[in-house]
Amino acid sequence: MEQSVQDVHHTVGEETTVREDIETAREEAALGLSEARHGVAALAAGGACGLLALWSAHSTLVRALERVWAPQRVTGALTVVYASGASVLVHYGSKRMRVARTASREALHSSVDVVRQVVDELKDA
Numbered sequence: 001m002e003q004s005v006q007d008v009h010h011t012v013g014e015e016t017t018v019r020e021d022i023e024t025a026r027e028e029a030a031l032g033l034s035e036a037r038h039g040v041a042a043l044a045a046g047g048a049c050g051l052l053a054l055w056s057a058h059s060t061l062v063r064a065l066e067r068v069w070a071p072q073r074v075t076g077a078l079t080v081v082y083a084s085g086a087s088v089l090v091h092y093g094s095k096r097m098r099v100a101r102t103a104s105r106e107a108l109h110s111s112v113d114v115v116r117q118v119v120d121e122l123k124d125a
Contacts, residue, residue: 018118018122021118058078061078062074062078065077
């Protein structure tokens with residue numbers, strides 16, 4: 001009889017620990033989501049400011065170059081420069097996204113493995 005009471009207390013203790021762990025994980029995920037939302041908003045605002053700064057710099061550059069070259073040449077030269085920069089950045093960004101996607105998959109698989117292990121331990125208890 002005493003052994004079964006100890007088993008019940010042990011199982012209840014494990015369930016409480018698992019619930020606490022799940023609650024902690026949920027709170028951490030919620031905090032992470034909140035931080036991500038704030039980060040995305042800041043990045044969007046920063047991106048808008050950056051675009052305005054680039055537009056201003058572009059206008060200044062166009063005016064300065066048109067004093068030396070014909071407008072068609074200025075347009076052509078800037079198109080080549082901007083397209084080259086865009087190509088390099090897209091290539092680099094794609095590479096970084098592949099790395100991030102791989103890291104995310106690995107983290108997800110690790111999390112799934114931990115959850116499976118906890119579930120298996122609870123089944124065995």
